[in-house]
Amino acid sequence: MEMDKIDLGTRCTIVKAEELHGQMEGLIQSGNDIEIQSAGIEQIDTSALQLLLSFHQALAKDNRKLSWPNPSEQTVATAKLLGVDEYIGLSGH
Template structure:
């Protein structure tokens, strides 16, 4: 079983997503069974950022990859909770 770690950026808002999109897509397509998402540095995330994460996680799951969150930031968990995405993002 292989693993890869993906460090998420400090800001995943509509204004910064385009700059991170390519790198995140490539990271999520890594040839690994488990993706460890390091999310402690996320300070700003909006609906667009949550949608991006949801789409990338769903794509990884369709490829039978396991998602593991490593120290998700309070901002991430609070935003996901407010939008009812905690379970879909596998944060619970």
């Protein structure tokens, strides 16, 4: 199966939420697994992680995978703080 990618950049906050949601909507239609590129994240907030949680759930319904090949420490720490790390596939990092 092919894999599509989303690059979260360095700041993934509510300011970027609408753009991120648009990307996710398009990728849901692709039928491919998704790789989240978050190695450069310096700041990620609750709104972004909520979107990623919904995205992960939508993909799981179609037996598709969301992978995090090299998440930044900030991404993992914030996901753990909010208690969503295991629900978005970050619990092994």
